[in-house]
Amino acid sequence: MDAIGQFRLAVIEWAAGGAGAPAAAAAAHEVAAGTALRTAVLVEGVSDQVALEALAARHGRALGAEGIAVIPLGGATSIGRFLSLLGPQGLDVGLAGLCDAGEEGHFSRALERAGLGRGLARADMEPLGFYVCVADLEEELIRSLGAASVQRVVDARGDLRAFRIFQKQPAQRERNVEQQLRRFMGTISGRKSRYARSLVDDLDLTRAPRPLDRLLAHLSS
Structure with missing residues (x-):
């Protein structure tokens, strides 16, 4: 594992607390001091x-090699803990992030508590490097690709039959196909991550979701 990967794991363990937290904190400090770590990008999940890493790769970029560590929080409510460890009151590394619309309040309040602004609305968060998805990233990707293209990706992954069965469930019948696809991707552990890569790989780069595209552009500056 490279240094950026080590830093990611150390920060996650450090934020979790417990008996291993002091050693993880020491490891995070050591990696941060001994590498070209530039930015920690805080995202809700894997x-x-x-x-984000797949979109970077589509543009010929390797974020780890650029000193950028993308760190999944394991849920937006953890953002305050990570900001306290990594922000101005902690390691004081560069920060950026991505969240769902429903978690925007958690992010904005945590940024304020970390001393990164006051009364932060979405437009105020973006210059700080924090971007908000409309609904969530799956919805953004489905909208960018279109339902027909997403279903072709589902078919290519061998999941089309399972999706057709899912569509017939009583709870799904009144939803449109975009909503059904979004729900389908969250029904099995790990499916969101697998589809995140597949959908990004199938994107027309001129139609990449705005929050993801803007975040990646911010990480170039």
Whole structure:
């Protein structure tokens, strides 16, 4: 594992607390001091990490090699803990992030508590490097690709039959196909991450979801 990967794991363990936290904190400090670590990107889950790294790869970029660590929080409510460890009151590394619309409040309040602004609305968060998805990243990707293209990806992954069965469930019958696809991707552990990569790989780069595209552009500056 490279240094950026080690840093990611150390920060996640450090934020979790417990008996291993002091050693993880020491490891995070050591890696941060001994590498060209530039920015920690805080995202809600592993699927967001996968999507951002996949989009970077589509542009010929390797974020780890650029000193950028993409760190999944394991849920937006953890953002305050990570900001306290990594922000101005902690390691004081560069920060950026991505969240769902429903978690925007968690992110904005945590940024304020970390001393990164006051009364932060979405437009205020973007210059700080924090971007908000409309609904969530899966919805953004489905909208960017279109339902027909997403279903072709589902078919290519061998999941089309399972999706057709899913569509017939009583709870799904009143939803449109875009909503059904979004729900389908969250029904099995790990499916969101697998589809995050597949959908990004199938994107027309001129139609990449705005929050993901803007975040990647911010990480170039």
